Amino acid sequence: MDEKYTFALRKIALLGGIDDYIAVSSRELGDALEMSQQSASKRILELLEQGLIIRDLGARKQRIKLTASGVDELKKEYNEYRRIFELTDHITLHGAIKDGMGEGQYYIDQEGYRNQFEAKLGFRPYPGTLNIQIDKEDVGKLDVIKSTSGIPIEGFTYGGRSFGDVIAYKSKIRNIECAIVVPARSHYVDIIEVICHYHLRRTLSLNTDSRIDIKVSL
Amino acid sequence: MDEKYTFALRKIALLGGIDDYIAVSSRELGDALEMSQQSASKRILELLEQGLIIRDLGARKQRIKLTASGVDELKKEYNEYRRIFELTDHITLHGAIKDGMGEGQYYIDQEGYRNQFEAKLGFRPYPGTLNIQIDKEDVGKLDVIKSTSGIPIEGFTYGGRSFGDVIAYKSKIRNIECAIVVPARSHYVDIIEVICHYHLRRTLSLNTDSRIDIKVSL
DNA sequence: ATTACTAGTAGACGAGTAA
DNA sequence: TTTACTCGTCTACTAGTAA
Numbered sequence: 001m002d003e004k005y006t007f008a009l010r011k012i013a014l015l016g017g018i019d020d021y022i023a024v025s026s027r028e029l030g031d032a033l034e035m036s037q038q039s040a041s042k043r044i045l046e047l048l049e050q051g052l053i054i055r056d057l058g059a060r061k062q063r064i065k066l067t068a069s070g071v072d073e074l075k076k077e078y079n080e081y082r083r084i085f086e087l088t089d090h091i092t093l094h095g096a097i098k099d100g101m102g103e104g105q106y107y108i109d110q111e112g113y114r115n116q117f118e119a120k121l122g123f124r125p126y127p128g129t130l131n132i133q134i135d136k137e138d139v140g141k142l143d144v145i146k147s148t149s150g151i152p153i154e155g156f157t158y159g160g161r162s163f164g165d166v167i168a169y170k171s172k173i174r175n176i177e178c179a180i181v182v183p184a185r186s187h188y189v190d191i192i193e194v195i196c197h198y199h200l201r202r203t204l205s206l207n208t209d210s211r212i213d214i215k216v217s218l
Numbered sequence: 219m220d221e222k223y224t225f226a227l228r229k230i231a232l233l234g235g236i237d238d239y240i241a242v243s244s245r246e247l248g249d250a251l252e253m254s255q256q257s258a259s260k261r262i263l264e265l266l267e268q269g270l271i272i273r274d275l276g277a278r279k280q281r282i283k284l285t286a287s288g289v290d291e292l293k294k295e296y297n298e299y300r301r302i303f304e305l306t307d308h309i310t311l312h313g314a315i316k317d318g319m320g321e322g323q324y325y326i327d328q329e330g331y332r333n334q335f336e337a338k339l340g341f342r343p344y345p346g347t348l349n350i351q352i353d354k355e356d357v358g359k360l361d362v363i364k365s366t367s368g369i370p371i372e373g374f375t376y377g378g379r380s381f382g383d384v385i386a387y388k389s390k391i392r393n394i395e396c397a398i399v400v401p402a403r404s405h406y407v408d409i410i411e412v413i414c415h416y417h418l419r420r421t422l423s424l425n426t427d428s429r430i431d432i433k434v435s436l
Numbered sequence: 437a438t439t440a441c442t443a444g445t446a447g448a449c450g451a452g453t454a455a
Numbered sequence: 456t457t458t459a460c461t462c463g464t465c466t467a468c469t470a471g472t473a474a
Contacts (some may be wrong), residue, residue: 003221003222003225004221004467007221010298010299010302013302014298014301014302018302025437025438025439026438026439026440027438035468035469036468036469036470037438037439037440037469038439038440038441038468038469038470038471039467039468039469041439041440041441042440042467042468044439045439045440057439059438060437060438061437061438062438062439074299074302074303075303077299078299078302078303080228080232081228081292081295081296081299083232084228084231084232084236084292084296085292085293085296085358086355086358091355092312092353092355094310094312094431135310137304137309137310140303140304213312222448243456243457243458244457244458244459245457253449253450254449254450254451255450255458255459256449256450256451256452256458256459256460257448257449257450259458259459259460260448260449260459262458262459263458263459275458277457278456278457279456279457280457280458
């Protein structure tokens with residue numbers, strides 16, 4: 001991905017083209033990019049060709065908008081900046097305790113996972129997970145965490161059922177060692193599952209909807 | 219500032235050249251920038267000429283490091299990304315209550331400020347301020363807040379003393395209307411002063427070092 | 437007003453090479 | 456090995472202009 005394309009995408013995003021179509025003439029975009037109308041027009045065609053933006057070429061003025069892959073390119077660059085400016089050796093996520101539906105417990109209880117947790121994390125997890133709903137403004141941090149390596153936990157098959165690869169990230173809640181566990185191939189979620197040697201809910205006297213901070217090591 | 223320079227600065231920062239000198243040959247930088255050794259060498263000379271990096275040209279390998287103005291250029295771009303991805307209509311700052319030294323109260327008590335607070339914020343502040351020490355990982359958000367307009371409060375002279383311009387930003391702590399107040403020409407600080415119609419410490423039963431979140435409107 | 441073609445040009449790049 | 460010069464090429468830009 002050439003830098004000039006992300007530069008253009010960023011300026012379009014700043015003009016509001018990330019949530020919605022915006023009406024921007026090639027001249028206006030040229031002003032934003034400090035280049036001529038002709039070059040801006042060419043840039044738009046290039047972005048279109050690469051599927052980074054989509055366009056609605058109306059009668060008077062074109063309307064453009066970033067595509068999902070255009071937004072992804074920007075996020076990549078954004079995460080580089082986070083790595084530069086935010087990351088020391090951990091990221092703090094803010095959120096609230098939520099009730100799980102027991103599926104976390106079902107997975108964690110599998111010996112195929114438990115043995116690896118013990119070997120790679122240094123503690124045998126209490127059966128069941130603590131579910132934290134991450135604040136909307138912090139969900140982006142999950143991308144940054146996922147862009148780091150983490151501790152890979154291999155999937156396995158047991159009783160005709162297959163359990164996929166997951167990734168664990170060592171974490172701390174009020175100085176208690178724990179880890180967050182996410183599926184290796186996961187979609188967007190705002191609830192994370194925390195495993196710990198202790199029963200965190202009891203140990204820390206947490207209730208549903210209690211506010212909580214978790215420090216994820218990188 | 220041409221995009222190609224911030225691109226190079228960013229890659230140097232990712233290699234660690236933001237805190238310390240790093241040993242990077244022009245070939246290595248060329249790899250990072252996806253360009254030839256020759257072009258990378260030229261890019262380094264250009265960055266040096268613009269005062270964006272400094273170099274220690276050793277016998278075997280050069281060592282380079284971003285200058286303060288190089289870091290500023292990166293921060294500008296970082297703040298653009300924050301505006302794109304983080305900002306809805308508010309920023310949440312996380313921090314802890316600290317004891318002030320009474321100087322906040324002295325300023326806020328000035329009628330020259332109080333009248334403007336009442337007119338522009340819609341409440342008459344309780345005498346004295348609540349001091350919040352912002353978490354280290356959130357101090358960068360203050361730059362973003364300062365890059366927005368805020369509510370200007372004009373300075374004045376009273377009793378032979380001059381009181382400078384300050385900027386107020388409407389905020390909320392647990393749904394109570396308040397505002398943070400910063401000097402218009404301020405240096406780096408990690409403690410913010412909060413004014414409110416109520417005595418926040420009493421109303422919310424806060425103690426020194428209590429953890430607190432404040433939502434600043436943009 | 438728009439968007440976007442063609443043509444001409446400045447400058448960015450890499451190969452070769454010196455120190 | 457380094458860094459960084461010169462020089463030829465090629466590409467990314469703008470001006471002019473059409474639709």
